[in-house]
Amino acid sequence: MMRFRLTLEYDGRGLMGWQRQAHGPSVQEAVEQALFAISGEATTVHSAGRTDAGVHASAMVAHVDLNRPFTPFRLMEALNARLRQAGARIAVLEAEEARADFHARFSCIGRAYEYRIVCRRAPLTFEAGLAWRVPRPLDIEAMAEGASHLVGRHDFTSFRSVHCQAASPVKTLDLLEVEAIGDRVVIRARARSFLHHQVRSMVGALVHTGLGRAPPAMVRAILEARDRQLLPGNAPPDGLWFTGALYPQ
Amino acid sequence: MMRFRLTLEYDGRGLMGWQRQAHGPSVQEAVEQALFAISGEATTVHSAGRTDAGVHASAMVAHVDLNRPFTPFRLMEALNARLRQAGARIAVLEAEEARADFHARFSCIGRAYEYRIVCRRAPLTFEAGLAWRVPRPLDIEAMAEGASHLVGRHDFTSFRSVHCQAASPVKTLDLLEVEAIGDRVVIRARARSFLHHQVRSMVGALVHTGLGRAPPAMVRAILEARDRQLLPGNAPPDGLWFTGALYPQ
Numbered sequence: 001m002m003r004f005r006l007t008l009e010y011d012g013r014g015l016m017g018w019q020r021q022a023h024g025p026s027v028q029e030a031v032e033q034a035l036f037a038i039s040g041e042a043t044t045v046h047s048a049g050r051t052d053a054g055v056h057a058s059a060m061v062a063h064v065d066l067n068r069p070f071t072p073f074r075l076m077e078a079l080n081a082r083l084r085q086a087g088a089r090i091a092v093l094e095a096e097e098a099r100a101d102f103h104a105r106f107s108c109i110g111r112a113y114e115y116r117i118v119c120r121r122a123p124l125t126f127e128a129g130l131a132w133r134v135p136r137p138l139d140i141e142a143m144a145e146g147a148s149h150l151v152g153r154h155d156f157t158s159f160r161s162v163h164c165q166a167a168s169p170v171k172t173l174d175l176l177e178v179e180a181i182g183d184r185v186v187i188r189a190r191a192r193s194f195l196h197h198q199v200r201s202m203v204g205a206l207v208h209t210g211l212g213r214a215p216p217a218m219v220r221a222i223l224e225a226r227d228r229q230l231l232p233g234n235a236p237p238d239g240l241w242f243t244g245a246l247y248p249q
Numbered sequence: 250m251m252r253f254r255l256t257l258e259y260d261g262r263g264l265m266g267w268q269r270q271a272h273g274p275s276v277q278e279a280v281e282q283a284l285f286a287i288s289g290e291a292t293t294v295h296s297a298g299r300t301d302a303g304v305h306a307s308a309m310v311a312h313v314d315l316n317r318p319f320t321p322f323r324l325m326e327a328l329n330a331r332l333r334q335a336g337a338r339i340a341v342l343e344a345e346e347a348r349a350d351f352h353a354r355f356s357c358i359g360r361a362y363e364y365r366i367v368c369r370r371a372p373l374t375f376e377a378g379l380a381w382r383v384p385r386p387l388d389i390e391a392m393a394e395g396a397s398h399l400v401g402r403h404d405f406t407s408f409r410s411v412h413c414q415a416a417s418p419v420k421t422l423d424l425l426e427v428e429a430i431g432d433r434v435v436i437r438a439r440a441r442s443f444l445h446h447q448v449r450s451m452v453g454a455l456v457h458t459g460l461g462r463a464p465p466a467m468v469r470a471i472l473e474a475r476d477r478q479l480l481p482g483n484a485p486p487d488g489l490w491f492t493g494a495l496y497p498q
Contacts, residue, residue, distance in 0.1 A: 011374045056375075076370070084372050091371040121325070122340040123333050125260045126305075130375065 003065050004075060005098040006031075006045075011089035012056040012237070013129040019050050027051075030090055031062070034082040038075075039068045048108045048245035052197075054237035056130065058114075059093065061245040063104040072096050102247070109192055110174070110246030115203045116239045117185040131184075132203075132239035138210035140180045145216035146209040147176040147187070149223060150202055156195055157226040159205070164196035169226075171195060176202065185210075188243075201228075203235035253324060254312050254347040255280075255294075260338035261305040261486070262378040268299050276300075279339055280311070283331040287324075288317045297357045297494035301446075303486035305379065307363075308342065310494040312353040321345050351496070358441055359423070359495030364452045365488045366434040380433075381452075381488035387459035389429045394465035395458040396425040396436070398472060399451055405444050406475040408454070413445035418475075420444060425451065434459075437492075450477075452484035 008031070016024040020032075031045050047062040070078070076095040083090050101107075116131040117138070118124060124133050150159075153172040160169055175190035187206065189199050205219050213232070222230045257280070265273040269281075280294050296311040319327070325344040332339050350356075365380040366387070367373060373382050399408075402421040409418055424439035436455065438448050454468050462481070471479045 009371070009374050080371050089374040089377075091374050093369070093371050120342070122258070122329050122342050125258050125338040125340050126379065128338075 001065050001067050002069070003063055003098040003100055003102060004070075004072060005094075005096050005102060005104070006062045006064065006076075006079075006092050007094040008047075008057060008060045008062055009091045009093055010057050010060065011130075012051065012054045013089070015053065017051050017053045017055060018047055018060070024053075027057075027060075027090060030083065030086065030088045031064075031079070034079050034086065034088075035064060035066070037082050038078040039066055039070075041066055041068060046104045048104050049111055049242050051240070051242050052237055054129070055240045055242065057242040059244050060242050061104050061108070061247075063098055063102060104245070107247050108245050109248060110190060110244075111193060111242070112175075112188065112190045112244040112246075113194070113199045114241045114243045115187040115189070115199060115235060116241065117187070117203075117207070119183045119185060129238050132207075132236055134185075134207060134211075136211060138180075138185055138207065139212060140178055140185065140210065142212070142216050143178045143185075143187075143206045143210040146206050146219035147178055147202075149216070149220035151176050154223055155226055156198055156223070158222045158228050158231055159198045159201035160195040160228065161197035161201075162228070166193075166195050169195060171198070178206065197234055200234040200237065200240060201231055203239070204233045205231060207235060208232040250314050250316050251318065252312055252314050252347040252349055252351060253319075253321060254310065254345050254351060254353070255325075255328075255341055256343040257296075257306060257309045257311055258340045258342050259306050259309065260379075261300065261303045262338075264302065266300050266302045266304060267296055267309070273302075276306075276309075276339060279332065279335065279337040280313075280328070283328050283335065283337075284313060284315070286331050287327040288315050288319075290315055290317060295353045297353050298360055298491050300489070300491050301486050303378070304489045304491065306491040308493050309491050310353050310357070310496075312347055312351060353494070356496050357494050358497060359439060359493075360442060360491070361437065361439045361493040361495075362443070362448045363490045363492045364436040364438070364448060364484060365490065366436070366452075366456070368432045368434060378487050381456075381485055383434075383456060383460075385460060387429075387434055387456065388461060389427055389434065389459065391461070391465050392427045392434075392436075392455045392459040395455050395468035396427055396451075398465070398469035400425050403472055404475055405447055405472070407471045407477050407480055408447045408450035409444040409477065410446035410450075411477070415442075415444050418444060420447070427455065446483055449483040449486065449489060450480055452488070453482045454480060456484060457481040
């Protein structure tokens with residue numbers, strides 16, 4: 001048996017998210033079906049993050065065990081050919097042999113997300129479903145100030161979905177930066193792990209501030225209240241991208 | 250009657266290009282139909298460039314005359330609502346009142362294109378149809394050197410489609426730059442006007458050089474030969490984007 005580490009890119013539009021679901025297509029199901037087609041083995045693919053419906057990945061890390069011998073390159077090529085044939089907007093960017101104790105989820109010590117916003121009146125064409133369109137200009141400095149209150153170790157109860165299954169609401173946010181490039185705003189977040197909906201909840205609060213509906217200090221007040229009721233609302237899944245997973249060494 | 254200048258973004262996938270065609274959907278037809286729906290007027294929309302099938306625009310400039318009074322903002326909003334309703338991946342980014350002597354095509358003194366390449370083995374997901382996937386690394390310095398031979402005033406017969414209707418093959422290429430950003434390569438071209446297929450022909454020759462199949466000096470040799478037979482082949486339309494039109498003042 002050999003363990004492989006895969007780096008995947010996927011377009012979340014029309015998908016139920018990473019995890020296998022009874023009621024619709026998922027990334028996990030598509031990749032497991034492609035693996036079965038090329039190896040005849042019914043396997044489980046484990047990923048660094050389980051993204052929600054409509055969320056994308058530019059570099060999701062996953063691992064899988066296979067008995068049939070493949071070189072990493074042949075595995076990547078065969079999987080991509082099969083995924084393409086199946087019409088899936090999923091691609092394997094890299095495949096490599098992994099140690100038997102490597103686990104895409106449990107070995108992961110850092111996760112990075114990007115949230116993409118386009119500020120304009122016109123509907124999105126190329127980025128429909130891939131970014132959040134905000135029809136008014138955003139105050140980037142206010143958003144950056146709001147973001148600064150969230151960086152560090154905090155109880156993120158206010159930024160957590162009611163369905164979150166994490167044992168503790170305390171997380172350490174290593175990075176939350178806001179960058180404007182023309183009419184685009186990118187928010188980058190990095191942490192060892194995130195609570196369910198945490199990034200979308202934080203972005204929702206930052207955009208609220210960016211639109212001038214609340215001062216940046218309100219972000220701190222929401223955090224300190226530990227009360228999800230105070231949150232102005234989540235950002236939609238469209239703009240959320242899983243951009244990287246970090247492992248020891 | 251009032252003349253409006255429009256800045257349009259469109260996704261060329263599935264379209265026959267800018268110009269109205271009997272055998273398939275075009276940008277011109279979609280915009281003229283939307284204009285008819287909101288004004289009841291059968292008008293002709295003129296554009297700075299007539300992009301081919303499968304070619305995209307991030308900022309195409311066009312003009313149209315309407316009798317029914319609209320403010321530019323209401324025209325943009327109504328057109329976008331209608332285009333969206335029709336399922337067109339076309340958006341009006343800007344609308345403004347134009348002088349009666351402004352003509353999107355004939356007043357235009359500069360056109361800019363971008364050609365997008367992604368160097369990787371894996372099939373494209375997000376950028377399928379929006380970039381040219383080249384499965385091997387490109388030698389950017391060789392491509393830049395090849396490009397330098399094309400900048401300036403030359404007879405571009407070798408880089409011209411047999412269907413080109415321009416009176417003269419002599420054009421002045423103001424810019425042809427090659428930039429690598431990670432696994433992406435962007436080639437930017439700027440000129441007063443281009444011959445039919447000129448950008449795709451130039452990119453085809455540069456990629457040939459970038460793959461090491463010919464030295465950069467071959468680009469000059471092809472140019473000087475004034476013989477299209479020497480051209481290694483056009484780049485596909487997928488990666489071509491019309492990115493801007495320049496007007497006096």
